[in-house]
Amino acid sequence: MNHKIVGIPRALLYYYDKDLWIEFIKKLGHTPKISSFSNKKHLEEGQKLANDESCLSLKLFLGHINELKDECDMILVPRLFSIKKKEQVCTNFNCLYDLVNNLFDINIINYNIDLTEKESKLMAFLKLGEILGASYIKSYKAYKYAEKISLMKRKKLEQEQAEKLSTSKIKILLAGHPYNLYDELIGKPVCKFLSENEITILYSDRIDHTKIDEECKKLSTDIHWTHSKEVMASINYYQDKVDGIILLSSFPCGPDSLSNELISHKIKECPLITLIFEDLNSEVGVITRLESFIDILKTKKEKIYGKNN
Amino acid sequence: MEKIISFPHLGDYYIPISIFLERTTKLKVIPSPPITKKTIELGAKYSPDSVCVPFKYNLGNFIETLENGANILFTAGGGCRYRYYAEVTEVILRDLNYNFEFYKLFSGDYLNFREVYRLFKKINPKLSLYTFIHNAIYTILFIWQMDKIDKIIRKNIGFEKKKKQHITLKKEMLKKFKSTNSILKLILYYWKYKHLFKKIPIDKPKDCLKVGIIGELYTAMEPFSSYFLEKELANMNIEIKRYTNLSYLLWQKIWLKKHMLRTTKKYCKYTLGADGLDNVYRTIKLINKKYDGIIHTKPFGCTPEVGAIPIIQKICQENNMPILFFSYDVENSNEGMKTRLEAFHDLLKVRREHK
Numbered sequence: 001m002n003h004k005i006v007g008i009p010r011a012l013l014y015y016y017d018k019d020l021w022i023e024f025i026k027k028l029g030h031t032p033k034i035s036s037f038s039n040k041k042h043l044e045e046g047q048k049l050a051n052d053e054s055c056l057s058l059k060l061f062l063g064h065i066n067e068l069k070d071e072c073d074m075i076l077v078p079r080l081f082s083i084k085k086k087e088q089v090c091t092n093f094n095c096l097y098d099l100v101n102n103l104f105d106i107n108i109i110n111y112n113i114d115l116t117e118k119e120s121k122l123m124a125f126l127k128l129g130e131i132l133g134a135s136y137i138k139s140y141k142a143y144k145y146a147e148k149i150s151l152m153k154r155k156k157l158e159q160e161q162a163e164k165l166s167t168s169k170i171k172i173l174l175a176g177h178p179y180n181l182y183d184e185l186i187g188k189p190v191c192k193f194l195s196e197n198e199i200t201i202l203y204s205d206r207i208d209h210t211k212i213d214e215e216c217k218k219l220s221t222d223i224h225w226t227h228s229k230e231v232m233a234s235i236n237y238y239q240d241k242v243d244g245i246i247l248l249s250s251f252p253c254g255p256d257s258l259s260n261e262l263i264s265h266k267i268k269e270c271p272l273i274t275l276i277f278e279d280l281n282s283e284v285g286v287i288t289r290l291e292s293f294i295d296i297l298k299t300k301k302e303k304i305y306g307k308n309n
Numbered sequence: 310m311e312k313i314i315s316f317p318h319l320g321d322y323y324i325p326i327s328i329f330l331e332r333t334t335k336l337k338v339i340p341s342p343p344i345t346k347k348t349i350e351l352g353a354k355y356s357p358d359s360v361c362v363p364f365k366y367n368l369g370n371f372i373e374t375l376e377n378g379a380n381i382l383f384t385a386g387g388g389c390r391y392r393y394y395a396e397v398t399e400v401i402l403r404d405l406n407y408n409f410e411f412y413k414l415f416s417g418d419y420l421n422f423r424e425v426y427r428l429f430k431k432i433n434p435k436l437s438l439y440t441f442i443h444n445a446i447y448t449i450l451f452i453w454q455m456d457k458i459d460k461i462i463r464k465n466i467g468f469e470k471k472k473k474q475h476i477t478l479k480k481e482m483l484k485k486f487k488s489t490n491s492i493l494k495l496i497l498y499y500w501k502y503k504h505l506f507k508k509i510p511i512d513k514p515k516d517c518l519k520v521g522i523i524g525e526l527y528t529a530m531e532p533f534s535s536y537f538l539e540k541e542l543a544n545m546n547i548e549i550k551r552y553t554n555l556s557y558l559l560w561q562k563i564w565l566k567k568h569m570l571r572t573t574k575k576y577c578k579y580t581l582g583a584d585g586l587d588n589v590y591r592t593i594k595l596i597n598k599k600y601d602g603i604i605h606t607k608p609f610g611c612t613p614e615v616g617a618i619p620i621i622q623k624i625c626q627e628n629n630m631p632i633l634f635f636s637y638d639v640e641n642s643n644e645g646m647k648t649r650l651e652a653f654h655d656l657l658k659v660r661r662e663h664k
Contacts (some may be wrong), residue, residue, distance in 0.1 A: 261357040
């Protein structure tokens, strides 16, 4: 078996399934190579490649692939259509494979999860293993092993998040898609600013995943995007446990344009701010809005508890 | 209080839909007032900023019709963002303090017959299965025949000798279609009018310019956004081919999927979501049929189309096919569109001469 370097772009679906991919590829004896943290260069390259109206996250994704294209034997580009029964994902994930295939002249390995066509996650990984030159049994074992590790890591994060709830500091829920929350250009400056101001940050994707369906139903019965359901559920679950909610999204995000509207109509008790990021964002503008938001939270908290202290 | 049903506009399809609703529910049906600048302004005022334009049009329709006294609203579902329109629209309208009942025709991607029947049974408990099926077949036939006639009109309207003949005849035809309740008569009317449409005198050169319109379904079907485009093309004496119509969406699309994947094999391995793959397929088909140009329309920020555009551009570049992209938003300047269309027309003419 010859050894291969598999490139993984640090964008979009990486933030959902990173442990699964990395452990799977390592277990099969290949080397995963993850692109560097997002920077201005990724954005510039992405802007050149993508259509003007693509969302910021997709542009960054293309930038990451551009970085990897000369350094790897093959690049992992997943394609999703429906990862849960009767649910769908954003259409950007539907066309990811074909888009990359038409824009770049590279060796892509991909997997496809589409429950409407009876392509489950396990099947997808078995096929992925086949392309990498492993037998089905070996890939199955590797998948199970990777699944165990990624579940363990997720549980740990969920636990940490649950412990954070008991602090007496100001708590803010940072809600949005993980590829925006943890991105160096989008979510990181916000996180940095919040932790500098001694605020405890809760992340929407670290909600106990067994609660997602039940919590989401209380806010929205019709939503059919699996990834947006997570955000909805976390907002409903944490709304009376935190002091404020920050909604992060990239412009122009299809699912978010509707779900954010629904959230802002239904959440009336908890202070809420929506931050939309686009190509030409200045960090200063975001920070100014955050400062005033935090000031509001602080005065609100002082009004309730201030006299006792 | 009297119950009045209403629903948002979609081209001329409001006629068969309102007949269907009227005959099955036995309630009064008033389609929402025609789309004007004011409708769009109202819709845009209360919708989220970055949502696609059809949502704003629909919301504007709903607000105007609620003001007119409607209290039962119908909306369709569908793929992509359409599927989630209903809930958000309802929340926005409730926050505006309107009182109404809200029904969604189907919750999945495709029309589910049993689900729709149950819904209508709830509204009108006296509804028998026979009347429902009869009216369903009637409506489907109506839509199908209307689409077929529309295809003929689009082919010839740019070349009619006396102006507006096609449009007046179409109005007359729809009136006749509306007047009957029997399926047999409907079919007879169709044959009669098909004959009449073919007899309209036209002055059509054999080698006229031919342009295909592809793109997102709502902007293609709703005349307020696309009427200008088709009218302008007709004035330039160009034959128009448009693929998207309601009959395509309701029942033809499912059968075509495998065939489309086969034809587009060189460029696409999977479906691209919503109508993305369909448009790639149409591009290839238009190139094979030796059309002179392609016009692609979509609302601003339409995610499936944005994903498909780089692929379409690549195909057009490889095959040397001129293509023009239009992105509709709330603020549309017709003059800007006209200039771009004229330039496109000139380009097509020059290309023709050099062939």
